[in-house]
Structures are given as structure tokens and as C-alpha cells.
Amino acid sequence: xxxxxxxxxxxxxxxxxxxxxxxxxxxxxxxxxxxxxxxxxxxxxxxxxxxxxxxxxxxxxxxxxxxxxxxxxxxxxxxxxxxxxxxxxxxxxxxxxxxxxxxxxxxxxxxxxxxxxxxxxxxxxxxxxxxxxxxxxxxxxxxxxxxxxxxxxxxxxxxxxxxxxxxxxxxxxxxxxxxxxxxxxxxxxxxxxxxxxxxxxxxxxxxxxxxxxxxxxxxxxxxxxxxxxxxxxxxxxxxxxxxxxxxxxxxxxxxxxxxxxxxxxxxxxxxxxxxxxxxxxxxxxxxxxxxxxxxxxxxxxxxxxxxxxxxxxxxxxxxxxxxxxxxxxxxxxxxxxxxxxxxxxxxxxxxxxxxxxxxxxxxxxxxxxxxxxxxxxxxxxxxxxxxxxxxxxxxxxxxxxxxxxxxxxxxxxxxxxxxxxxxxxxxxxxxxxxxxxxxxxxxxxxxxxxxxxxxxxxxxxxxxxxxxxxxxxxxxxxxxxxxxxxxxxxxxxxxxxxxxx
Numbered sequence: 001x002x003x004x005x006x007x008x009x010x011x012x013x014x015x016x017x018x019x020x021x022x023x024x025x026x027x028x029x030x031x032x033x034x035x036x037x038x039x040x041x042x043x044x045x046x047x048x049x050x051x052x053x054x055x056x057x058x059x060x061x062x063x064x065x066x067x068x069x070x071x072x073x074x075x076x077x078x079x080x081x082x083x084x085x086x087x088x089x090x091x092x093x094x095x096x097x098x099x100x101x102x103x104x105x106x107x108x109x110x111x112x113x114x115x116x117x118x119x120x121x122x123x124x125x126x127x128x129x130x131x132x133x134x135x136x137x138x139x140x141x142x143x144x145x146x147x148x149x150x151x152x153x154x155x156x157x158x159x160x161x162x163x164x165x166x167x168x169x170x171x172x173x174x175x176x177x178x179x180x181x182x183x184x185x186x187x188x189x190x191x192x193x194x195x196x197x198x199x200x201x202x203x204x205x206x207x208x209x210x211x212x213x214x215x216x217x218x219x220x221x222x223x224x225x226x227x228x229x230x231x232x233x234x235x236x237x238x239x240x241x242x243x244x245x246x247x248x249x250x251x252x253x254x255x256x257x258x259x260x261x262x263x264x265x266x267x268x269x270x271x272x273x274x275x276x277x278x279x280x281x282x283x284x285x286x287x288x289x290x291x292x293x294x295x296x297x298x299x300x301x302x303x304x305x306x307x308x309x310x311x312x313x314x315x316x317x318x319x320x321x322x323x324x325x326x327x328x329x330x331x332x333x334x335x336x337x338x339x340x341x342x343x344x345x346x347x348x349x350x351x352x353x354x355x356x357x358x359x360x361x362x363x364x365x366x367x368x369x370x371x372x373x374x375x376x377x378x379x380x381x382x383x384x385x386x387x388x389x390x391x392x393x394x395x396x397x398x399x400x401x402x403x404x405x406x407x408x409x410x411x412x413x414x415x416x417x418x419x420x421x422x423x424x425x426x427x428x429x430x431x432x433x434x435x436x437x438x439x440x441x442x443x444x445x446x447x448x449x450x451x452x453x454x455x456x457x458x459x460x461x462x463x464x465x466x467x468x469x470x471x472x473x474x475x476x477x478x479x480x481x482x483x484x485x486x487x488x489x490x491x492x493x494x495x496x497x498x499x500x501x
Contacts, residue, residue, distance in 0.1 A: 002176045003157060003218070004073040004149035007033055010221040014194065021225045021242060022062055029221065032065065034143060039070040041144035043101070046122055046134075050075035053159070054101040057081040057090060057112055059228035060200050063126055063136060065214075067103055068204075072176075073149045076101075078158045079171075080205035087111050089169075093161050094118065097171060097362065103136060107228070153177035159362050160207055162305055171362030172305050174211070182308035182356040183215030185332040189313060190246060190273050190299070196222040197270075199244040201230040202253075207305040208277055213248050232257040236266040243270040248301075250278045255285060258292040268293060277301040280314075280393070282415075283323040290319070302326035302393070307377050308356030310334040312391060325390040326383070330354075336391070337376070338383060347384040347394050347409075351376040382409065399490060401430035403438050408469050410440065413461065420460050422448040427480050428471055429490050431497040441473035443493055445480060 010019075011033035019029040027035075048054070054071040056078060058064045064080070071078040079097055081090060083105075094102065094115055104112040106127035116123045116132040129135040151157075153176045161169040186192060198217045202209045217224050225242045227234055230249075235257060238244065254276055257263060274289075274297050281289065281300065290298060297316050303309030311334060312327040322328075330336040333356060338348030357377045360368035371378055380397040395409040402408075410428035417426045425445035430438035442457060450456050454474040461470045481489040 001153065001180060002072065002149055002151040002155070003179060003215070004036075004069055004151065006218050007036060007069050008146070008148075010218065014221045017194065017221060018223045019221075020062055020065055021223060023227065025062060027062065032069075033146075035066050035140060036069045036073060037146050038142055038144045039066050039139055040073045040147045042139035042142075043070060044074060046101075048074050048076060048101060048122075051077070052101065053077045053079055053097050053099040054103065055079045055081055055090075055094060055097065055099045056205075057083065057085070057102065057104040057108060059083045059105060059107065060204050060226045061105060061126075061228055062226065063103070063105065064204055065224065065226070066140070067136075071101075072151070072157055073147055075149060075151050075155065077156050080158070080160065080210060082203055082205045083108055084203075085111065087114055090115060092168060093171075094121075096168075097159060109133075151176060153180065156359065160205070160210075160305055170364060170367065172207075173359045173362045174308075175359050178308055178356050178358060179211050179215050180219070181333050181354065182211050182310045183219045185310055185334070185356070186212045186216035187219055188332050190216075190275070192216050192220050192222060192246065194221045196220065196246055196272075197225055197242060197244045198222055199225045199227075199235070199238060199242070199247040201227050201235055201238075201247070202249055207309045208248055208301070208303070211308060212301075213246065232260050236260070236263060236268070239271060240267045245270060245272045246275065247271065247273070248275040248277065251276050251281050251285070254281070254289045254293075258289045263292050264294075268295070271295065271297060273297055273299055275299045275301055277303070277309075280324045280326060286319050286323040300326060301331070302391075303331075303352070304379055304381075306358045306371065307334070307352045307354070307379070308358070310354055310356040311350075311352055312336060318390075322388075322390050325386075325392050328388070328390045338385060338391075339378070347382045347407075349397055350379045350381045350383050350391070350393070352379060353377065399429070401428075401438050401440050403430070403433070403440065403468065404436040406468055408440055413440070413442075413465055413469055413471070416461060416464050417442065417444070417457060420456075422446055422450050422456070425480050427488055427490060427493060429493045429497065431473060431494075439473065440469070440471040441475065441497060442471040443475050443477050443480060445477055 011029045015030035016028050019032045020027040056067050101122045103124040123133045124136040125133045126136050157176045158174045159171045204210045300314035303311030313331050314327040334354035337351050340348045353376045381393050382395050383391045383393045395411040414426050424447040427443045431441045433439040481492045
């Protein structure tokens, strides 16, 4: 089986079943299949051949769904780009991937426009043709004969570029087998079937929305409800209007919705799985979300792009007593271990094994060898396991500060500081120290005037954490550096401190 064949299969099995819903259109599985055949035929006439790479720089639109399958149908490699990337970030991915085709949406044309100067790059955009940019809409007109894709499960399918929190983004290469493995996991773990209606508001350029939820929906012939943007109001309105059943979002998306005073005016009873990932929700946050959403159907997924993503699950029934944990067991098709787990009190690195793990980093064999050893993917996440067998992520391995031979986990301290009413955002990094090797420095964003941020933070942390964990240095910033996906760029703070402290 391959992903292209899945669409063909569903179009024969459920030709009139609703496949794609946008704010303005509704398309059946047969219409999706016919459009993919037409687009594949046109791309082939433009010179697309097996093994070519095609970047898709689009929000969650029908054109994304068309192109994703069309590229795979021609045995190409699809490269989804985050819609928020800047021109320079797009340029890096284009050069690193050596892509031959590039498509963007007219809404994002300003960021993409300069790349048309690249020789031999075929550029497509929605809307009208402009300069060197061909019209994608023109390619969708007409009807072509079915195109059969004979890709095997071990053939390469996609490259997803990581967020680049530690430098330039890395290209994570996946096969059809990798994607089908994690899609199958979601289908079974979250009871997905033909009647499921999956709400896609998080960017389909990310591994969880794309591989887990779009892949799983295609696997069972479910309905995909797309919105090109996310706002709390739009989510609530779409759930009510479309009677969606499954949604995946970052924790902040749930907190933003829970704080809306009018949330109880919306009918959210169709939802069967409210899924979150990227970070755990603490007990207070879980109670807030469950109360405001009137639901017991929260589920946490833990994983990372390189793992498919696959990893662990914290099921709905476990939230009452283990909120903040990533679960007790690995998800279907995955195994988990802690490396250097000497006792319940000693943290270790999470490693994962399963057929959802990436094939490797694109054009980075040495980095691949460092990350995958003996079939196990080394995540870089430090966790410990409690007496009940639940895993608790403490921090990223690269973020651990070793001060005087003692490990400090910044995430633990950051979470406490974030509960201070005058602190809006905070990041703690290790800075050079002549005696201890490293010392902790907190970069703080305030939402109110504080006369002495150092005294305020130290007094607040006193009796909450051991004294050696309390940062020695403090600096107030207007905002923390973040990339297009909102991830914190601690490397920029470290580089700055490497020069100045």
C-alpha cells in the first residue's frame, strides 16, 4: 500500500462520501481523486518525474490536499512548508532540498515571489499566472485518465523540516511505511472511522496534523474539515457547524478557547477526542479545559517529528490523577525506554523504536547515526518514571544546565516562574561561569512593572525549588526570540550570552 493508492481505494469504496470541507466548498472522495489525476497529469507534462521534490508552501486549503497526493502519485517527494516562514527561511529549504517544483497560495505570494528567480525551478501559485509563476488553477481544469502509483511502502514520500530551534532546520525524510504506521496508530487508538470528521486547524506542514490526523483520516475514508487559520472563535464555530469529532492542537489553543467567556454558547457535543501535544497540560489547566469544554475526552500525545510522530499517550481516564504526565505506555506500533534509568529518582533520555521512525535526516548521515542507534531513536528529552510507571518529561537534553557538577532542568523552574502574576514569558539558559562551568540565567518578559526582577524572582522561587536551581542572573526582554511556529529559540539567547557574560 502507498498513500496515493489509499485515495484511489477510498474513491472507489466511498465515491460520494464527503472528503474535503473548506469554508466555501465540499468535495467528495471521487472529486478529490479526479482532481489528483488531473493535477498529476499536468505536472507530468511540466516535466515532473519520479524522485523529484515538490515544496508546498500553503495554509490548510484544498490545493494543499490536491498537491500532496498528486506529488506522491508521480512517485515524487513532497515537502510541506509552514505558511509563516519568511523568504529567507523558504530560500534555505529550497536550496537544501534541491526541489524542482514549488507551489504557493496567493495569500502567501509576497513571501514566495522572490524565489521565481531560481533557474530551472517550476513555480506555481493559486489564482492568475504572474511572470514566471504558472497558475495552479489552470492545471486543475479538465479531466485526465487515472494514474496508478506503484510506490512500495519503503519508497521515500516526504521531507518535513524541523523548526530549527538550534540552528538551521533539518530535513526529516519519511517513507510511505513510516507515515502509514503512525496513521494506523491514530485510527486504532482514537477510534477513527468513515464517519469521523477531523478538524484541521493546526498547520498541515507539521508532522502531527499531517501524518497522524490527515493520514489517519485518509486511511479510513473520514471527512477532512479544513480552515486556513486558527482563532478560538473560528474553532468553536466550526465544531458546532460541521459536527467534527476529532481535533489536534497545541496546549495554548485549548487555553485560549477555555478563556473565552462565550464558550458555553457553542454546541461542542459532537467532539469525541480533544487531542493535544507538543507539551503537557498541568492539573489546573486540565481542570479548566474540562470544565469550560464540558468534556472528559482530553487525550495527550507525546512524540517528535523524527518519530513519525509516535511515542506515548495519556488517555482521557488518566488525566484526573496524572495530568502533566505523557502517559504510562507507548502508543500502538511503538516502544519506549529510558536510557540510564538507574532508579525512580534518576532521569533518563527517552528513546523510541517503531516503524514510524524516520528513514533519516536528509543529506546528514552522521547526524542520523547520532540520533538512531540500534533501531532506537534518541529523542533528546529527559524524563523520569514514577512509582506507577508514568513518564514525566523534565527537559530537553540540550537545555540541561550543569552547574558545579549538578544538573539543573530549566523547564522545571520556568513552569514555576510562569505562575507569577507579573511574568508573561520566561526562558532559562546556561551561561559561562569561571568557577562552576555554567550558571543559570533567566530572561523574563513582564506584563507589569517590577522594581527589581531579580529579587522578585528569587523570593518567588524560594521554598518552591532547591536553592541551587534558582537562577543567579536575570534580564528583562520585551519578547523572547521565537521562530515561525512559535518555538522558543534558546540558541539565540545562548549565543548572545556566550559573547557577553
